[in-house]
Amino acid sequence: MDSIDISLSYMKVPPPKSFIKRLSVHLKSINEYPSGDYSMLKDRIAKYARVKKENIIVGNGSDEIIDIITRAFGQRVLIPVPTFSQFEEAAKRKGSVIKRADSLNGTKYEIKFDKKDLWNSTLVWICNPNNPTGSTVPLEKIESVASGTKAITAIDECLFEYSGDTAVPLLKNYMNMIVTRSMSKAFGIAGIRLGYAIADSTVIARLEEYRQPFNVNIIAEAAGIAAFDYINYYKRAIERVKMTRQIFTEELSKLGLRYIESSAPFVFVSFGSMAKAKNYYSFMSRHGVKVFPAWDKEFSGSKLPFIRFSIGTEEEMSKVVEVLAQAQKSVGLPVYMG
Numbered sequence: 001m002d003s004i005d006i007s008l009s010y011m012k013v014p015p016p017k018s019f020i021k022r023l024s025v026h027l028k029s030i031n032e033y034p035s036g037d038y039s040m041l042k043d044r045i046a047k048y049a050r051v052k053k054e055n056i057i058v059g060n061g062s063d064e065i066i067d068i069i070t071r072a073f074g075q076r077v078l079i080p081v082p083t084f085s086q087f088e089e090a091a092k093r094k095g096s097v098i099k100r101a102d103s104l105n106g107t108k109y110e111i112k113f114d115k116k117d118l119w120n121s122t123l124v125w126i127c128n129p130n131n132p133t134g135s136t137v138p139l140e141k142i143e144s145v146a147s148g149t150k151a152i153t154a155i156d157e158c159l160f161e162y163s164g165d166t167a168v169p170l171l172k173n174y175m176n177m178i179v180t181r182s183m184s185k186a187f188g189i190a191g192i193r194l195g196y197a198i199a200d201s202t203v204i205a206r207l208e209e210y211r212q213p214f215n216v217n218i219i220a221e222a223a224g225i226a227a228f229d230y231i232n233y234y235k236r237a238i239e240r241v242k243m244t245r246q247i248f249t250e251e252l253s254k255l256g257l258r259y260i261e262s263s264a265p266f267v268f269v270s271f272g273s274m275a276k277a278k279n280y281y282s283f284m285s286r287h288g289v290k291v292f293p294a295w296d297k298e299f300s301g302s303k304l305p306f307i308r309f310s311i312g313t314e315e316e317m318s319k320v321v322e323v324l325a326q327a328q329k330s331v332g333l334p335v336y337m338g
């Protein structure tokens with residue numbers, strides 16, 4: 001069997017041919033600098049996010065946006081775990097004081113911040129939907145965090161297009177809130193690197209002080225402007241991912257495997273104990289299925305008996321189910337508590 005790589009999460013469909021053609025026109029201008037103020041790109045993003053241009057900053061992937069926010073505001077950073085590693089990695093690069101808040105109980109992801117930690121922090125991260133659990137965080141929870149702290153409350157909405165939940169309408173009430181987004185997961189340009197943040201214009205102005213003048217290259221700038229014209233193509237791809245995820249989770253249930261309900265293009269599956277999770281992981285590796293274990297450095301705070309399966313094609317996922325069923329015969333059923 002061909003090997004299947006469902007470790008990384010990105011938009012798996014290739015860009016439409018006409019999109020590539022439009023981008024290639026810009027190759028003849030690579031001797032020039034990008035616009036620098038990214039005015040047209042910000043216009044397109046602002047229209048999409050239903051905010052004003054002065055509420056937008058663009059970055060070389062949302063990874064860079066996370067870095068800029070941390071450099072600007074991250075003296076003391078509060079991070080609910082498990083979550084995407086870059087909140088913590090950016091904080092380490094800055095030399096921030098880092099506080100983690102354990103937020104996974106069994107297969108229930110629920111952010112619980114200590115009031116004192118919220119009070120002491122200068123930057124609080126919430127990932128919605130959360131990577132790697134795929135869980136959504138209720139907007140009331142986000143609002144209660146932002147209203148209960150003076151810290152910058154940064155909401156990572158890199159996977160927003162998969163859940164449809166956004167904190168953007170809250171921004172007008174909370175000057176201390178920032179929403180970060182990516183063009184990697186829903187618009188299929190992960191390789192070009194483009195992300196952005198939305199916030200009050202005074203917060204954006206502060207972030208702009210930390211941005212390098214030409215951080216988004218000329219092709220990424222053009223790709224960002226063009227990508228929104230292909231929104232229906234990408235929406236259809238997202239719907240296919242959701243359907244495949246539904247079929248995959250039904251198969252997981254039939255196998256008696258527990259997982260966290262996901263609003264993301266991946267599913268976080270529990271294997272009961274670390275020993276069992278590692279056995280399943282190595283069985284799958286030996287049988288050509290590459291997945292992300294929760295203990296990988298991609299995630300922070302996770303010594304957890306979970307494995308993240310990103311959603312591939314229907315054919316790939318049905319092969320993954322076959323390998324899981326074989327693994328079960330060889331390794332045995334996970335034993336779950338409670």
Ligand SMILES: Cc1ncc(COP(=O)(O)O)c(C=O)c1O
Nearest residue numbers: 061062063084131158182184195
């Ligand atoms: C939650 C989350 N935030 C941010 C990123 C970074 O995205 P980008 O490709 O825009 O840098 C990722 C990528 O995996 C992610 O999962």
